[in-house]
Amino acid sequence: MRKPFLVALCLAAGLQTAQAASVQVTVLARDGTPLPDAVVVLEPAAGQAMPALQATSPTITQEKMQFHPAVSVVPVGSRVKFANLDRWDHHVRGGPAGLVASGTYGFEFRLAGREPGKNPPGGEVTLDKAGPVQLGCHLHGSMRGFVYVSPSPWAVKTSDTGVATLAEVPEGAMSLRVWHPDQLIDQAAITVQVQAVTTVNVPTQVQPRKARRVQFESGSTY
Known part of the structure; x- marks a missing residue:
C-alpha cells in the first residue's frame, strides 16, 4: 500500500x-x-x-561612430539604456535583424550630442520579444549594433x-x-x-x- x-x-x-x-x-x-x-x-x-528570467538593465553607448558593445545579450523583458558620448547628434533605431528586416523598426529616437561637463543624453527601451534586434543610426548609415533578446x-x-x-x-x-x-x-x-x-x-x-x-x-x- x-x-x-x-x-x-x-x-x-x-x-x-x-x-x-x-x-x-x-x-x-x-x-x-x-x-x-x-x-x-x-x-x-x-x-x-523554462526557468523564470531575471531582466537586466544594460547600457549601450554610441561613441566614435560605433555602438558599444557591438553585440549585447539580454533576457526577454530587459530595459536597455542608450547613451550618446559623441559631441554630435545620433539616432537610435531598432528592428528585426537578418534578411527578414523590412525597414519597420520596433523603436527609434534621436539623441543630442554630449555637451562638455554634462551627463550624456540617453534613452531607454524595454525589449519584450525574443530574437535578434539590429541597431542603426539614420544619421550615420555605417553604424550598426545588435541586441540578442534571449528567451x-x-x-x-x-x-x-x-x-x-x-x-x-x-x-x-x-x-x-x-x-x-x-x-x-x-x-x-x-x-x-x-x-x-x-x-x-x-x-x-x-x-x-x-x-x-x-x-x-x-x-x-x-
Missing part, C-alpha cells in the same frame, strides 16, 4: 540531487577560425519548463577566442542554438546531452565582416 509513496519520495530525491553542469561551446567560422560575438543559447528539451537564462556571446561558457545548466537533453550578426541563414539547433562538464564544437558557415574603422583627428568635430 505504501509503495507509490516510496516511489514518489525517490523521484523527489532524484530531482533535488540533480547536478548543475558547465557547458563550454567553441564556435568556428566558415574557414575554421574562432568566431567572436556569436550568441550561444541553450534551451530545455521539448516538454520541459532562456542560458545565453552568452563568444569571446575573441570563439568560446562561450554557460554555468549552472541542468544535466540532460538541451537544445543548442547559435546566432551571429553576419550569418546569411539561420543555423539549425542541435541537441546536446549535458553532463557535469560538457564541451561542444559548433562549425558555422559564417564569415564575419571586417570592421570599418573611422579616423578622428584631435580637436575635430563631426
